[in-house]
Amino acid sequence: MKAWRLDAYNEDVPAAIEGMKLEDVPVPEPHDGTVLIKTAYCSVNPIDWKLFSGGFDGFFPVKVFPYTPGFDVAGVVEKVGAGVTDLAVGDRIICDLGLVESCVDPPLKQGAGGAFAEYCIAPGDICSKVGDADFESVVGLPLAGLTAFQALFTGSHNQDLGHCKEGDKVLILGGAGGVGTIALQLASNAGCHVTTTASAAKFDFVKGLGAKEIINYHDQDWGEVLAGQDYDMIFDCIGLMDDLNVRAPKVLKKGGKFISIANFDPSAKGPDGVEFAVFLLLSKTTDLDKMVQMVKDGKLKIINDKVYPFAETPAALKQSLGGRSSGKVLIKL
Ligand SMILES: NC(=O)c1ccc[n+]([C@@H]2O[C@H](COP(=O)([O-])OP(=O)(O)OC[C@H]3O[C@@H](n4cnc5c(N)ncnc54)[C@H](OP(=O)(O)O)[C@@H]3O)[C@@H](O)[C@H]2O)c1
Known part of the structure; x- marks a missing residue:
């Protein structure tokens, strides 16, 4: 599969974004409690590029380099790991892969995040099923x-x-x-x-x-x-x-x-x-389910500023770094 990867921390964040590489890597296998997701969309959050500098290493260490950044993902469950009972192959889900889950508690073994790739591994217990909702209307929801x-x-x-x-x-x-x-x-x-x-x-x-x-x-x-x-x-x-x-x-x-x-x-x-x-958010299915329902009921609208093709992921991160977006910046696979 294709995955965007960062080799190392770099205090010069624009240079770190420029230095991201689109690489061929093996499709990961889901381990206990996790699922493999075929990514349809990602959304960008400032924490994606904030981690690049290493300034957060004291709280949220990226333990694996090179790693694939990105926390918000929308896609389809492709494989289910042992112990996952609430999700099945073919489920359409959204998820914030979780800063704490990635870096601290216990680390997901994939650096931090992992969303900016054709497939990613997500803990099954933090995904929300979105049914037939249009991915573009909900992928900006999890982290923000x-x-x-x-x-x-x-x-x-x-x-x-x-x-x-x-x-x-x-x-x-x-x-x-x-x-x-x-x-x-x-x-x-x-x-x-x-x-x-x-x-x-x-x-x-x-x-x-x-x-x-x-x-x-x-x-x-x-x-x-x-x-x-x-x-x-x-x-x-x-x-x-x-x-x-x-x-x-x-x-x-x-x-x-x-x-x-x-x-x-x-x-x-x-x-x-x-x-x-x-305040630091907690990736939590029951809360996310409530908001998915709000979107479906027309009570909440996730505003998207711009959608970038997967090949232009660094440009999406640069827009976020600029700090002027109106609503969410998305990446479409
Ligand atoms: N602790 C947590 O759990 C958590 C979770 C999510 C996000 N965050 C953090 O929260 C912050 C916001 O995240 P975000 O995703 O909302 O960022 P964002 O989408 O990049 O925010 C961009 C917006 O900020 C506005 N803005 C910039 N400077 C401003 C100012 N001085 N006063 C008022 N508006 C200003 C811009 O409006 P104009 O174009 O009008 O300037 C733009 O619309 C980031 O630092 C992020 O890392 C923390």
Whole structure:
């Protein structure tokens, strides 16, 4: 099969992306608890290229080089490993291959991810069946969707957080991105009053996804615009330290939550009066099933910015690295 592979960490991430190679490798065999998937689509997430630098090695070591990157996959089950009872050959599934499952707990033996290939191995217990859903409409869901859903409502791993509810005032920083576009819809559907930050050119876009108020982060300071408005939660998809320490305390009610998916700086603690949490998603079938159903019911739409052919996978990663996408960047096999 053909697989995109990275030989080694490289602090120069654009150079690392350029250096990816499309290689012929054996089709992997599913081992216990896993399935072999024939890949139809992948979706790109910033963590794909963030791992390239080696900067995450302390938390999420890539233990096998060369390795095939990519976490989000949509495809058809081709073979089933021992012990998998919920999936059968021919099932159409989506899955986030899992950062923790890849690198930590226990490592999947395939580096990190493995999606950007004609076939990949996935743990059977983190796949969601999508029935006859169009793959292009759901492949962007696993990593970004689980993140938005769990951070807003349930928490993940051992973290119990979120609990957004009707009437809550929620500010989403970065509403136009892959996670933000899903978070806007989920919070709005839950009856929250949703405000977001975006470029002026994307105002109509985020309004269509449920934002009631929009702040152009290029020329307005949301900490000043929303000061004193007693927000219940800020969902941070951007990761700036001043957003946490300087702006959030002006905007949140006392004890209001600042949940960040992008600020992993160990010095980030949050100022007095702000309940700060760094969040990491958990790849979980039951949560993903709920969101697949929302898509099927027309309650949630995964917005795709651009679809690249498999041969142009490095270009898809470069677009993600640019940080300006509106919704998801996809790869079609
Ligand atoms: N911890 C976790 O579990 C977890 C899970 C998923 C993602 N993440 C992290 O969360 C972050 C967002 O991920 P993503 O997939 O949503 O990224 P993305 O799709 O690449 O985000 C791109 C969007 O961000 C917007 N943006 C950039 N700078 C902004 C700013 N200062 N203020 C407001 N909007 C801004 C851009 O809008 P404009 O074009 O208008 O600038 C663009 O629409 C990444 O750092 C990712 O690694 C963490």
